[in-house]
Amino acid sequence: MTTYHIENFANIINNSYQTNIFTIFAYVLLIFIGILAYITLVALTLIYVERKVCAAIQCRIGPNRTGWWGLLQPVADAIKLVLKEKNSPLYCDKLLHFIAPMFCLGACLSSLLIIPFSHNIQVINLNVGILYWSAVSSLGILGILIAGWSSYNKWSLLGAIRSASQMLSYELSIILSIMVIVIYAGTLDVQKIVLSQLDGWWIFKGHIVTVISFLIFFVASVAELNRTPFDLPEGESELGAGFHTEYSGIQFGFFFLAEYINVFITSAIIVTLFLGGWLPFHLYGMLSFNNAMNGIHPIIWFFLKVSLIIFIIVWIRWTLPRLRIDQLIYLEWKFLLPLGLVNIVLSAISVLYSFHF
Amino acid sequence: MAIHLRTLNEVLHSSNKKKTWGTKEYFINMGPQHPSTHGVLRFVLRLEGEVVKEIIPVLGYIHRGIEKIGESVSYRNFVHLTDRCDYLSSIINNWGVSKVVENAMQIETNERIETIRTIFAEIQRLQSHTLWWGVFAMDLGAFTPFLYGFRDREFLTSIVEDTCGSRLTMNYIQPGGVMYDIKPDFSTKIKNYIRYLRPRIDEYEQLVSNNIIIQKRTENVGILSKDDACSYGTTGPVLRASGVPLDLRKDHPYGMYGKVDFSVAVGSVGDCWDRYWVRIEEMRQSLNIIEQLIDNIPPGKHMVMKHTAKIKLPIGYHYDQVETARGILGVFVASDGKDSPYRIHLRSPNFNNLWSITKMAAGLKISDLVAIFSTLDIVMPDVDR
Numbered sequence: 001m002t003t004y005h006i007e008n009f010a011n012i013i014n015n016s017y018q019t020n021i022f023t024i025f026a027y028v029l030l031i032f033i034g035i036l037a038y039i040t041l042v043a044l045t046l047i048y049v050e051r052k053v054c055a056a057i058q059c060r061i062g063p064n065r066t067g068w069w070g071l072l073q074p075v076a077d078a079i080k081l082v083l084k085e086k087n088s089p090l091y092c093d094k095l096l097h098f099i100a101p102m103f104c105l106g107a108c109l110s111s112l113l114i115i116p117f118s119h120n121i122q123v124i125n126l127n128v129g130i131l132y133w134s135a136v137s138s139l140g141i142l143g144i145l146i147a148g149w150s151s152y153n154k155w156s157l158l159g160a161i162r163s164a165s166q167m168l169s170y171e172l173s174i175i176l177s178i179m180v181i182v183i184y185a186g187t188l189d190v191q192k193i194v195l196s197q198l199d200g201w202w203i204f205k206g207h208i209v210t211v212i213s214f215l216i217f218f219v220a221s222v223a224e225l226n227r228t229p230f231d232l233p234e235g236e237s238e239l240g241a242g243f244h245t246e247y248s249g250i251q252f253g254f255f256f257l258a259e260y261i262n263v264f265i266t267s268a269i270i271v272t273l274f275l276g277g278w279l280p281f282h283l284y285g286m287l288s289f290n291n292a293m294n295g296i297h298p299i300i301w302f303f304l305k306v307s308l309i310i311f312i313i314v315w316i317r318w319t320l321p322r323l324r325i326d327q328l329i330y331l332e333w334k335f336l337l338p339l340g341l342v343n344i345v346l347s348a349i350s351v352l353y354s355f356h357f
Numbered sequence: 358m359a360i361h362l363r364t365l366n367e368v369l370h371s372s373n374k375k376k377t378w379g380t381k382e383y384f385i386n387m388g389p390q391h392p393s394t395h396g397v398l399r400f401v402l403r404l405e406g407e408v409v410k411e412i413i414p415v416l417g418y419i420h421r422g423i424e425k426i427g428e429s430v431s432y433r434n435f436v437h438l439t440d441r442c443d444y445l446s447s448i449i450n451n452w453g454v455s456k457v458v459e460n461a462m463q464i465e466t467n468e469r470i471e472t473i474r475t476i477f478a479e480i481q482r483l484q485s486h487t488l489w490w491g492v493f494a495m496d497l498g499a500f501t502p503f504l505y506g507f508r509d510r511e512f513l514t515s516i517v518e519d520t521c522g523s524r525l526t527m528n529y530i531q532p533g534g535v536m537y538d539i540k541p542d543f544s545t546k547i548k549n550y551i552r553y554l555r556p557r558i559d560e561y562e563q564l565v566s567n568n569i570i571i572q573k574r575t576e577n578v579g580i581l582s583k584d585d586a587c588s589y590g591t592t593g594p595v596l597r598a599s600g601v602p603l604d605l606r607k608d609h610p611y612g613m614y615g616k617v618d619f620s621v622a623v624g625s626v627g628d629c630w631d632r633y634w635v636r637i638e639e640m641r642q643s644l645n646i647i648e649q650l651i652d653n654i655p656p657g658k659h660m661v662m663k664h665t666a667k668i669k670l671p672i673g674y675h676y677d678q679v680e681t682a683r684g685i686l687g688v689f690v691a692s693d694g695k696d697s698p699y700r701i702h703l704r705s706p707n708f709n710n711l712w713s714i715t716k717m718a719a720g721l722k723i724s725d726l727v728a729i730f731s732t733l734d735i736v737m738p739d740v741d742r
Contacts, residue, residue: 054500054501057501058500058501058504058505059504059505059508060504154383154385155385158407158723162407228498228499229498229570231498232724235498235724236392237392237393237495237496237497237498237727238393238723238724238727239723240391240392318500318501319499319501319564320498320499320568320570321494321497321498321499321565321568321570321571321574322497322498322499322570322574322724323570323573323574324573324574324722324724324725325407325722325724326722327573327574
């Protein structure tokens, strides 16, 4: 069995012998620049992937003129967004209208902190990591509500209210399905949750309970992401563009960026909780195969799994139509929530009597 | 059954009672620039939360006075204008005017002309329904079928383009015949297309009809009862979905419809699902009709009168109607014996179909309103004319 040493930037700061203020400042600056460069890269890649995958689904070619195979298309889009004029409605609440996109982006940037990319690449390893994620990621809804409210537009407000009811409902299911894994792993620390899957990923060794929990988490997190079939807050055929109708330029770009970063973060959390995080894929008893798999770097494993989940999310988006708002709420309160509650009891029983592998 | 349609003023001033507690009703403008009002229709919605209490369509944003222009142009020129009404079934519109003129002047067309006309009318119906299918799915939030629908329509559009040179405003059927004769490879292309589209429709049914979300969004949503459908004067697939088997192609056959074998799709409940299903079934029936006619187009001339011949209708009132992709298009002409009509009026199917939404969508959600409006398949230029 391979052993992984958990290190991260916080530990490096704590353990380094030069703990003066400048070193810490340098590290923080480094992390800041790193994250900024990283999220831009992730968002641009995701936009490119989304456009190419949807083109393939729709029997089109997709972007292919800007750069090689259209690789520079997202860059061109970003430049366009930055250069466009910022415009806000005449009677809108200027301050709230201005800070709403930052709320959205800030929420998703702060939840990026606890993602374990590999055994030693993680911004900060909190001992309540997953709790922190669920707390911070739900702050994004504030940004959407503020955006809808401050826009002085009834359509935006409708989108924001829809978003609020949707996110509040589906947050419950997300927490419940996280709790199942927390009960199995016995910790809230994301690195320890990953390491608890050394002898098998939770989706495989947790019986049917974790599979159900995985499905609930997947559906609920697609709903949290405001993507089809749950894209009611921005459902373009009903509300125009929903809560971001009145935004333009880079302010709209912030919402856009936040959406794609959230896709990445949600996939990363799914991978961490259910699919073994950065651990390699092992088959029981096949020693040489497992050794070969160990040879691949954990970060490559992590991104492979994340891209699989992202592909499924994109695939769903371009296939399914949209639910109606009451059907959406019924799905949560009448189906997913009771199922999640039963599931959590089952998981507790199975841990108590050690049913799982 | 009497229908009372309230004007915008009545609606806006009706709910002005001051409420001191509870939720308040509010008004919202849906359109004229809205993605799912398909053009420039404006709905004024009286809402309580998301629930639509009352809908009032406000028309006139694309009124071009086509009927008034018709009074100063010749009959042959007016055919061009009908292209611009219901642009998704322009050939059938042309046929409506040509039928009035031919019946009034007692021009006998030959069988070749009638066969070509019937085939093109059905091609037009297919074009319209494939486009509608894609737009319907897009209104419900699925973007992909929209491109599939357009892709399939594209084949037909290029076949029509081969024949008459236009892609949207075809202006193909003229009084006394058709504009151009069909090309030699026309029937091969059409047969290839039929072979292509039949499995596609089944595939689409798997993608869209079998989708649980589509079913939940359409079943028992926007029910239009038989009585209501009749009293609102709806025609076409909307009326047939409500269970009234009125189809001019069957009831008063014109062209070659009397000699081909096809069935009329009739719904039972009159909800969105029935309207969806009726159109899908009509696509299959259109393929059947084309298939029966394409192999035996009789020889002959494609135009029985000269392109330059003067058309003068006898003094009096003339009326005729055809079944377009959306319902019955009636063309009423009052003639004073001159080159141009004294008064011309189009009874457009879209106008009547549109008003039935005031009955159907009241009490439902905004999303349902979008779904219902999509299944009505309105083309706005035909409503305003």
